[in-house]
Amino acid sequence: MKHGFYFKIASQNIRNNMRLYFPRILTEAGLLGCFYIMITLSLDQRLSKALGGAYLSAFMGFGAVVIGLLSLILILYVNSFLMKRRRSDYGLYNVLGLEKRHIIRVLFTESLITSLVSVLAGLLFGMLFYKASSLLICRLFHADAVAGFYYLSAPTLAIAAVIFIGMDFFAFAVNSVSIMRLKPVEMLSDRHAGEREPKIKWFVLIAGVLSLGAGYAIALTVRSPLSALLLFFAAVILVIIGTYCLFVTGTTFILKCLKKNKRFYYDRRHMPAVSGLLFRMKQNAVGLASIAILATGVLVMISTTVSLYSGVQDTVEANYPQQLYLSAYQKDGGEIRQISFDELNRIVMEASEDNGVEIRSIENTRMLIVHYLTRGNALLTKQEFEGSWSPDELTSAIYITEDTYQQLRGQTYYSFDEQNLDLNGDEIAFCRIMSTVHDLGDAPKTLTIGGKEYRVKHLLSYFPVSSNYGNVVDVVGIVVADETVLNGIYLAQKEAYGENASEYATRIAVTFADEEAMKAAGTDLEHDIVNRLKIAFPGELSYTLDTKWESLHNTLDMYSTFLFLGILLGFVCLFSTILIIYYKQISEGYEDRERFQIMEKIGMEAREVRQTISSQLVLTFFLPLITAAVHTVFAFPILLKLLKILMLSNTMLFISCTLITLAVFAAVYTLVYLLTARTYYKIVH
Amino acid sequence: MEILKVTDLKKTYTSRMGGAQVQALKGVTFTVDSGEYVAIMGESGSGKTTLLNILAALDEPTSGSVELDGKRLDTVKENELAAFRRNNLGFVFQEFNLLDTFTLRDNILLPLVLGQMSVREMEGRLQEVTSMLGIKDLLNKYPYEVSGGQKQRAAAARAIITNPRLILADEPTGALDSQSSAELLRVFSRMNENGQTILMVTHSVDAASHANRVLFIRDGVVFHQLFRGHASNEELYKKISDTLTMLRTGGDRR
Numbered sequence: 014m015k016h017g018f019y020f021k022i023a024s025q026n027i028r029n030n031m032r033l034y035f036p037r038i039l040t041e042a043g044l045l046g047c048f049y050i051m052i053t054l055s056l057d058q059r060l061s062k063a064l065g066g067a068y069l070s071a072f073m074g075f076g077a078v079v080i081g082l083l084s085l086i087l088i089l090y091v092n093s094f095l096m097k098r099r100r101s102d103y104g105l106y107n108v109l110g111l112e113k114r115h116i117i118r119v120l121f122t123e124s125l126i127t128s129l130v131s132v133l134a135g136l137l138f139g140m141l142f143y144k145a146s147s148l149l150i151c152r153l154f155h156a157d158a159v160a161g162f163y164y165l166s167a168p169t170l171a172i173a174a175v176i177f178i179g180m181d182f183f184a185f186a187v188n189s190v191s192i193m194r195l196k197p198v199e200m201l202s203d204r205h206a207g208e209r210e211p212k213i214k215w216f217v218l219i220a221g222v223l224s225l226g227a228g229y230a231i232a233l234t235v236r237s238p239l240s241a242l243l244l245f246f247a248a249v250i251l252v253i254i255g256t257y258c259l260f261v262t263g264t265t266f267i268l269k270c271l272k273k274n275k276r277f278y279y280d281r282r283h284m285p286a287v288s289g290l291l292f293r294m295k296q297n298a299v300g301l302a303s304i305a306i307l308a309t310g311v312l313v314m315i316s317t318t319v320s321l322y323s324g325v326q327d328t329v330e331a332n333y334p335q336q337l338y339l340s341a342y343q344k345d346g347g348e349i350r351q352i353s354f355d356e357l358n359r360i361v362m363e364a365s366e367d368n369g370v371e372i373r374s375i376e377n378t379r380m381l382i383v384h385y386l387t388r389g390n391a392l393l394t395k396q397e398f399e400g401s402w403s404p405d406e407l408t409s410a411i412y413i414t415e416d417t418y419q420q421l422r423g424q425t426y427y428s429f430d431e432q433n434l435d436l437n438g439d440e441i442a443f444c445r446i447m448s449t450v451h452d453l454g455d456a457p458k459t460l461t462i463g464g465k466e467y468r469v470k471h472l473l474s475y476f477p478v479s480s481n482y483g484n485v486v487d488v489v490g491i492v493v494a495d496e497t498v499l500n501g502i503y504l505a506q507k508e509a510y511g512e513n514a515s516e517y518a519t520r521i522a523v524t525f526a527d528e529e530a531m532k533a534a535g536t537d538l539e540h541d542i543v544n545r546l547k548i549a550f551p552g553e554l555s556y557t558l559d560t561k562w563e564s565l566h567n568t569l570d571m572y573s574t575f576l577f578l579g580i581l582l583g584f585v586c587l588f589s590t591i592l593i594i595y596y597k598q599i600s601e602g603y604e605d606r607e608r609f610q611i612m613e614k615i616g617m618e619a620r621e622v623r624q625t626i627s628s629q630l631v632l633t634f635f636l637p638l639i640t641a642a643v644h645t646v647f648a649f650p651i652l653l654k655l656l657k658i659l660m661l662s663n664t665m666l667f668i669s670c671t672l673i674t675l676a677v678f679a680a681v682y683t684l685v686y687l688l689t690a691r692t693y694y695k696i697v698h
Numbered sequence: 699m700e701i702l703k704v705t706d707l708k709k710t711y712t713s714r715m716g717g718a719q720v721q722a723l724k725g726v727t728f729t730v731d732s733g734e735y736v737a738i739m740g741e742s743g744s745g746k747t748t749l750l751n752i753l754a755a756l757d758e759p760t761s762g763s764v765e766l767d768g769k770r771l772d773t774v775k776e777n778e779l780a781a782f783r784r785n786n787l788g789f790v791f792q793e794f795n796l797l798d799t800f801t802l803r804d805n806i807l808l809p810l811v812l813g814q815m816s817v818r819e820m821e822g823r824l825q826e827v828t829s830m831l832g833i834k835d836l837l838n839k840y841p842y843e844v845s846g847g848q849k850q851r852a853a854a855a856r857a858i859i860t861n862p863r864l865i866l867a868d869e870p871t872g873a874l875d876s877q878s879s880a881e882l883l884r885v886f887s888r889m890n891e892n893g894q895t896i897l898m899v900t901h902s903v904d905a906a907s908h909a910n911r912v913l914f915i916r917d918g919v920v921f922h923q924l925f926r927g928h929a930s931n932e933e934l935y936k937k938i939s940d941t942l943t944m945l946r947t948g949g950d951r952r
């Protein structure tokens with residue numbers, strides 16, 4: 014037979030089944046477009062250079078892999094759905110005398126046409142939207158869009174095309190195998206003949222309840238950001254397992270209970286819907302659970318990335334009360350030699366003068382930072398600690414002497430605290446700088462450090478040494494009487510930790526008169542300071558120079574990348590959700606059509622049929638959305654802790670971001686529902 | 699007493715393209731008395747299903763009228779039709795039309811549930827009808843778990859459980875083997891003896907020979923009818939066969 018013949022049949026088939034093929038083509042094109050954008054962004058040197066975003070290319074590469082995997086899953090899902098619908102057509106060809114290899118040729122031609130159309134459309138879509146998304150990225154990064162720059166490379170286009178054509182070919186191969194294996198009768202036969210009433214699988218039900226409960230319990234009870242980080246993944250897996258199990262059996266269980274209640278069940282409003290749902294759930298449980306999980310993913314991703322991004326200024330502000338932090342020491346053989354404040358101050362002041370920036374104030378701090386485990390009212394080194402410990406018990410203590418306190422206290426503009434602490438050797442002043450867990454209580458009376466008990470004479474509301482040590486563990490500030498006491502604590506931890514013991518830190522923190530000007534002059538100043546340090550202290554020098562503007566830049570880079578990735582992946586998830594919903598509606602529409610025709614013949618009013626249809630639709634449709642919302646609510650506490658690691662502690666911001674995302678998502682979801690419900694009604698009637 | 703009165707019923711199908719018209723019914727007139735058991739016979743395409751659909755108010759005639767218990771069907775409002783159908787008519791479909799998501803029990807109860815009867819009353823009726831049809835033990839099974847004859851009996855149970863004024867059956871034995879047909883026909887006869895009025899379309903001479911009266915439809919009109927009188931089933935069978943032969947050889951109306 015001629016080629017033209019197959020082409021004619023295949024294109025005819027596709028045209029006749031446009032309702033099935035059009036969304037399929039659209040899906041593949043959309044996914045391919047996103048995939049293309051991702052890999053192009055990760056490879057576009059000019060963009061990386063323009064933005065200086067080191068994270069960008071790595072994260073986009075990651076995003077491309079995620080989209081690639083998701084595409085494979087979706088293409089196979091859509092394919093299996095299409096094949097189910099088309100199988101009887103192929104069976105008919107077989108009966109009418111086409112051999113199987115001819116049928117496979119028809120199938121191949123169909124696949125080839127859809128694949129080529131999808132890939133071309135996808136590449137076009139990708140190229141068009143690449144410009145738009147690079148502009149978006151520049152906007153997110155607060156960078157000026159490089160005018161007229163456009164990135165187009167043949168290899169990128171080829172990679173995307175080859176990968177997606179490969180996926181299509183894989184789907185075709187799966188189909189051919191299934192056609193080769195089936196007998197014509199099986200191809201022709203009705204799909205839902207011999208469908209059984211679903212049974213409750215108790216084991217699955219219990220496993221589902223347990224794992225969902227465990228996942229929620231973790232999310233609710235996790236106490237510190239660090240354990241949140243460690244347990245988050247486990248909680249996610251547990252919740253996913255729980256969701257699948259409960260969608261598969263939990264819904265059946267509830268419907269069966271409803272059915273057992275005769276008064277409820279034998280009611281014109283309930284009977285058709287309940288029994289319809291019972292069967293429908295069985296077929297759809299997995300699809301619905303997937304929707305619920307994808308939707309949760311969208312919600313979490315978008316709300317966290319948006320709040321990180323919009324909270325970036327706050328975050329940096331909170332962590333950098335001053336604009337430049339410098340500490341340095343020299344190593345002479347094994348000996349550590351601190352560099353004096355005067356030297357550091359002089360270097361910074363000279364460098365500032367040369368660069369034409371004005372300093373408002375400099376804060377000099379000599380402090381000791383030691384990491385402990387807490388138990389009761391004691392700060393213990395790991396050597397003192399008996400038994401196992403959890404990340405919740407980690408606490409860092411910042412020690413300063415009363416003299417330092419006095420000196421720094423004078424520079425801060427505002428404080429309720431006592432001016433004169435007047436501490437004895439066994440007295441301390443205590444401040445909770447960063448608290449996540451509260452093991453020490455809000456107002457401890459005494460505190461045991463290194464085996465020695467101290468009386469807490471003052472509770473401070475403000476600690477003059479700003480901590481930019483992160484929000485991961487508890488941080489407390491402790492003021493001790495004098496150098497002797499401080500040294501005692503130093504020696505105690507030195508003995509306990511040995512090699513890993515902490516050293517005294519001398520740090521100067523600088524506030525500049527004009528913060529805005531520093532964004533421009535900052536880099537030069539930094540170079541200048543480092544050069545001067547190296548000249549003044551030749552030999553082995555160790556220093557840290559940490560500036561607010563640098564941190565703002567880095568954080569913004571990272572969060573912009575997160576946000577962009579979140580938005581793109583969020584869209585892909587949404588897209589997948591819509592697709593699954595669409596195909597679900599169509600497949601159910603065809604199956605329900607006959608059922609409702611019968612009911613109408615038996616004396617069900619058209620209005621009631623519509624009601625039954627819509628109550629079934631609404632339930633199956635909004636169950637995943639509700640599940641996703643519940644998941645998100647339960648995930649909230651653990652997410653909040655995780656965000657603390659990323660330095661975001663603005664709870665209100667996160668709450669409002671989550672609520673807005675939820676509202677937008679629900680609106681889009683409802684819109685999709687209304688649109689697909691129309692198609693469904695059209696099929697059923 | 700007259701339960702059904704059909705007067706000069708006409709039905710013309712117009713194909714969607716506005717092309718050829720098919721006159722399925724060209725003026726059907728007949729009456730059915732309460733408690734009668736009427737069989738309708740005729741060649742394929744003679745308009746039997748069309749007629750039955752109009753009687754069940756599933757379709758509308760082009761002209762002419764149908765009166766059920768003195769009430770003209772075309773005066774029943776659109777939104778009351780479903781309830782009217784449910785309360786007055788029992789329809790046994792050729793392909794059973796049982797719902798595959800319902801057990802036989804739920805299938806049979808469906809019309810009562812739609813009529814909002816109390817659970818207690820429903821159970822009573824169910825008991826009565828299913829023991830008469832001999833499917834009491836199958837109630838918890840799904841349609842795909844029972845035989846064709848059992849399905850047909852369940853469909854019949856669903857049609858009679860509302861105590862309809864009139865039972866309409868479209869080729870109810872069409873899909874059954876002789877054994878199952880015989881079973882179903884016995885049930886119909888029993889129901890008729892209990893006073894139900896039955897109107898049954900059939901191709902089977904055997905099935906028709908169970909009726910009191912046989913209407914023959916040809917080319918969209920009632921061409922001929924036979925009354926049982928005091929004849930036995932076998933005698934009626936012979937008469938029907940003769941009539942069919944006569945019709946086929948193109949005889950005129952007698």
Ligand SMILES: Nc1ncnc2c1ncn2[C@@H]1O[C@H](COP(=O)(O)OP(=O)(O)OP(=O)(O)O)[C@@H](O)[C@H]1O
Nearest residue numbers: 711712720722740741742743744745746747748749
């Ligand atoms: N929906 C329709 N549109 C157009 N023509 C129709 C339609 N339904 C039936 N007809 C035509 O009307 C005529 C009567 O059809 P009907 O189904 O009533 O026949 P029947 O006596 O039930 O035949 P059978 O014994 O084969 O079931 C036939 O010629 C048929 O082609």
Ligand SMILES: [Mg+2]
Nearest residue numbers: 746747748868
């Ligand atoms: Mg017919």
